[in-house]
Amino acid sequence: MSHGRPERSTLGMSPERQFSAFGPTRRQRPCHDDGIMNENRDFTPAPASTCASAAGLLRHPSRPPMLSARNLTKTYGATTALAGLSLDIRAGESVAIMGASGSGKTTLLHVLAGIIRPDSGQVHLNLPGQSVQVEALAESARSRLRREAFGFVFQQGLLIPELNALENVAVALMLNGAPRPASEQAAAGWLQALGLGGMEQRRIGELSGGQAQRVAIARAQVTGAGVIFADEPTGALDSATSADVMQVLLESTIGAGKTLILVTHDDGVAASCGRVLTMRDGRLTGDSAGGVIVAGLAQGGNR
Amino acid sequence: MSAPAASPASPAVPDVPRGGSTAVVPWKLAWLLSRPGKSGGTTALLPMVAFGLVTTLLLTVLAGALSFLRWRDELAFLYQLLAVLALILLVFPLLTLGGSAARLSARRRDDRLATLRLLGATPATVAGVTIIESTALAAAGAVAGVAGYLVLAPAVQLIPFRGEPIGGAYWLHPLAVLAVVAGVVLLAAISAAVGLRKVVISPLGVRTRQAPATMHWLRALIAAAVVLAGFIAMNAGYASTAVAVACVLGAFAAGLAVLNLVGPWAVAVMGRQQLRKAATAEKLLAARSILESPKAAWRQVSGLAMTSFVAVFGGTGVAMTDGAPGPVSGPEQFLSGDIRTGILITIVVSFVMVACSAGVNQAAAVLDRTDLYTSLDHLGMPRKTMDAARTRAVMLPLLLVSLGSAAVSFVLIFPLAGMALVLAPLSILTIAGCLGAGILVVWAGLRTTRPVLGKVLAAGR
Ligand SMILES: Nc1ncnc2c1ncn2[C@@H]1O[C@H](COP(=O)(O)OP(=O)(O)OP(=O)(O)O)[C@@H](O)[C@H]1O
Ligand SMILES: [Mg+2]
Numbered sequence: 001m002s003h004g005r006p007e008r009s010t011l012g013m014s015p016e017r018q019f020s021a022f023g024p025t026r027r028q029r030p031c032h033d034d035g036i037m038n039e040n041r042d043f044t045p046a047p048a049s050t051c052a053s054a055a056g057l058l059r060h061p062s063r064p065p066m067l068s069a070r071n072l073t074k075t076y077g078a079t080t081a082l083a084g085l086s087l088d089i090r091a092g093e094s095v096a097i098m099g100a101s102g103s104g105k106t107t108l109l110h111v112l113a114g115i116i117r118p119d120s121g122q123v124h125l126n127l128p129g130q131s132v133q134v135e136a137l138a139e140s141a142r143s144r145l146r147r148e149a150f151g152f153v154f155q156q157g158l159l160i161p162e163l164n165a166l167e168n169v170a171v172a173l174m175l176n177g178a179p180r181p182a183s184e185q186a187a188a189g190w191l192q193a194l195g196l197g198g199m200e201q202r203r204i205g206e207l208s209g210g211q212a213q214r215v216a217i218a219r220a221q222v223t224g225a226g227v228i229f230a231d232e233p234t235g236a237l238d239s240a241t242s243a244d245v246m247q248v249l250l251e252s253t254i255g256a257g258k259t260l261i262l263v264t265h266d267d268g269v270a271a272s273c274g275r276v277l278t279m280r281d282g283r284l285t286g287d288s289a290g291g292v293i294v295a296g297l298a299q300g301g302n303r
Numbered sequence: 304m305s306a307p308a309a310s311p312a313s314p315a316v317p318d319v320p321r322g323g324s325t326a327v328v329p330w331k332l333a334w335l336l337s338r339p340g341k342s343g344g345t346t347a348l349l350p351m352v353a354f355g356l357v358t359t360l361l362l363t364v365l366a367g368a369l370s371f372l373r374w375r376d377e378l379a380f381l382y383q384l385l386a387v388l389a390l391i392l393l394v395f396p397l398l399t400l401g402g403s404a405a406r407l408s409a410r411r412r413d414d415r416l417a418t419l420r421l422l423g424a425t426p427a428t429v430a431g432v433t434i435i436e437s438t439a440l441a442a443a444g445a446v447a448g449v450a451g452y453l454v455l456a457p458a459v460q461l462i463p464f465r466g467e468p469i470g471g472a473y474w475l476h477p478l479a480v481l482a483v484v485a486g487v488v489l490l491a492a493i494s495a496a497v498g499l500r501k502v503v504i505s506p507l508g509v510r511t512r513q514a515p516a517t518m519h520w521l522r523a524l525i526a527a528a529v530v531l532a533g534f535i536a537m538n539a540g541y542a543s544t545a546v547a548v549a550c551v552l553g554a555f556a557a558g559l560a561v562l563n564l565v566g567p568w569a570v571a572v573m574g575r576q577q578l579r580k581a582a583t584a585e586k587l588l589a590a591r592s593i594l595e596s597p598k599a600a601w602r603q604v605s606g607l608a609m610t611s612f613v614a615v616f617g618g619t620g621v622a623m624t625d626g627a628p629g630p631v632s633g634p635e636q637f638l639s640g641d642i643r644t645g646i647l648i649t650i651v652v653s654f655v656m657v658a659c660s661a662g663v664n665q666a667a668a669v670l671d672r673t674d675l676y677t678s679l680d681h682l683g684m685p686r687k688t689m690d691a692a693r694t695r696a697v698m699l700p701l702l703l704v705s706l707g708s709a710a711v712s713f714v715l716i717f718p719l720a721g722m723a724l725v726l727a728p729l730s731i732l733t734i735a736g737c738l739g740a741g742i743l744v745v746w747a748g749l750r751t752t753r754p755v756l757g758k759v760l761a762a763g764r
Binding site for chain 1 (some may be wrong): 319581582583584587588591592594595658674675678679680682683684685688733
């Protein structure tokens with residue numbers, strides 16, 4: 001256990017200081033790797049933005065929202081998971097999504113990330129230099145968008161059990177075409193920074209739930225993705241471990257100026273995010289950041 | 304991933320209508336649970352397909368072998384002996400295939416265990432239900448397998464031995480067919496009963512907690528010594544025919560022993576070497592999944608080791624007799640040609656068996672890991688990468704094993720094999736072509752599992 005948490009002391013540092021430790025990691029990001037950028041593609045993810053977001057430049061209010069959803073609907077048979085939801089998220093924002101079970105949080109996350117297509121409505125992703133109509137992309141293009149521009153943390157780590165911790169993280173970079181040695185080096189940097197130094201060679205079965213979840217957090221960010229989606233990332237952990245892991249997640253994302261979109265049931269965790277959205281029956285019923293709520297509420301009220 | 308968190312040891316079943324549920328007779332419960340659920344369709348279909356393939360292949364091979372019983376002359380005994388040899392060779396891949404079928408039933412049982420316990424079923428009821436279910440699936444598969452045997456009839460009946468096609472001799476006695484079906488069903492029931500305890504004790508997740516087994520290099524040393532001894536014995540010059548035959552049989556037995564000893568170790572060595580040089584995600588994944596259990600990777604394709612070994616061994620013998628002037632009339636005139644036919648059939652059938660079990664196992668592996676594959680898809684891992692990794696993990700050991708054991712066999716009888724290559728190249732090329740075709744068949748078997756992954760991923764989107 002003592003071995004497992006060498007980072008406890010560093011977590012007390014200011015996020016900026018602590019996560020400047022990722023400097024070398026950033027330099028190895030695939031966004032600087034010409035090899036993959038030169039490929040023929042139907043969209044260009046925004047390495048520049050993801051790299052620059054750390055500096056907070058993109059939070060400037062005059063910029064268009066980074067992620068902009070309009071009138072999203074999604075139904076499963078008789079169930080309405082999304083009922084005409086609209087939402088704007090700016091680069092560098094940290095957004096907590098709350099709501100009762102079945103209110104459509106996961107569905108919203110999946111639509112925003114291009115995992116599923118809405119029945120109607122649009123999701124617009126604005127990255128410097130280009131903008132992408134996410135829901136209009138073909139599956140392969142959305143898949144590419146997900147692995148290059150987004151990072152994901154699921155409720156259960158869902159790591160690959162045959163691979164060790166290091167390889168699980170490195171694979172995310174290798175999928176983007178980065179060579180293995182550089183990928184493993186970057187992965188090692190992330191594991192170290194998240195308090196898993198010395199556990200690189202452990203298989204996933206040899207890690208605790210909390211450690212596995214940190215590996216998942218490292219995997220989500222090793223590509224330099226500027227937007228991290230997390231769906232109840234500590235839902236399967238006990239409360240003490242949960243607090244630790246959540247702190248690691250928040251500091252490595254919000255602390256580094258990344259955009260975090262997080263589904264949580266925990267008010268305390270939500271309070272650490274810059275903005276809190278509440279959902280009910282596939283609609284937004286609350287938004288701590290003025291402006292957009294009105295639209296969301298108005299829409300809800302009209303029905 | 305899908306490891307059932309609930310352990311039967313936990314007394315967590317609250318006061319559900321307990322008395323009432325336990326009173327429910329197992330077969331009624333089995334019937335209730337057999338109604339199509341979320342993934343019920345596929346999970347029931349796969350074990351049925353697997354048991355069906357086992358039955359079809361078993362019946363067909365048996366029919367071919369038993370058709371030799373119709374001869375009564377002095378050469379008949381040799382034919383029957385060779386048929387038994389071929390059956391022995393085919394037992395290994397058939398067992399692998401049967402094991403896959405049983406494993407598929409077990410996976411279905413895992414899915415249902417939690418449901419059953421929620422219903423308040425006692426362990427005895429759970430056992431009853433699972434055994435009934437496995438048996439029913441096996442029975443349905445076996446009956447379909449009999450249909451497969453009938454469908455194959457016109458093609459197999461054309462195969463000539465001793466100058467005449469098998470024809471009507473293909474038909475097994477109905478009682479024999481019934482016995483095979485009963486045997487398959489019984490084995491399914493037994494393996495369900497035995498497997499029940501194992502699954503309860505070690506759910507899927509536990510396995511991955513252990514470090515993968517390492518294979519000791521001592522295996523290789525022993526194997527090399529045996530090969531060397533065999534080589535010396537083979538080239539020592541023969542005092543008499545009896546000594547020569549003894550040497551050949553000894554070398555044959557030693558070769559098989561060597562293959563089994565060295566197989567898992569060789570697969571592990573290859574896996575480690577692949578892991579070191581893996582430069583892409585799919586190569587890394589494939590190497591790691593081979594290393595996860597070199598023994599299992601070996602077992603999957605070990606049937607081919609025997610077959611390839613025998614193919615080179617017997618093929619050389621046939622080629623040699625082809626080269627020498629033989630009897631042009633009488634019952635002996637067909638012997639060498641028939642042995643070649645037998646070898647080719649054995650090669651093809653064992654590859655088909657391996658292809659079936661590899662395909663079935665891969666489909667099961669995908670269904671076992673639905674959550675993982677879905678999450679990897681969400682992360683943006685291309686489906687192509689997943690498919691490539693799965694294919695590599697089977698094809699690499701397969702190539703190593705089939706080509707490797709052919710090479711071991713070739714070394715053991717090098718002077719003869721070398722001569723055969725010069726004297727009767729066509730004979731040897733036919734066998735080589737058959738090995739190549741068999742490898743393609745396995746690849747095609749894996750290819751058929753792609754839609755399974757496609758369906759799994761589509762469900763997660
Ligand atoms: N693949 C699906 N098939 C059928 N119905 C679905 C599917 N996915 C979601 N739903 C339904 O859509 C609604 C919203 O589901 P969603 O998973 O988005 O809820 P959630 O807010 O994430 O809930 P939870 O807090 O329990 O995770 C639910 O009623 C759910 O049953
Ligand atoms: Mg959810």
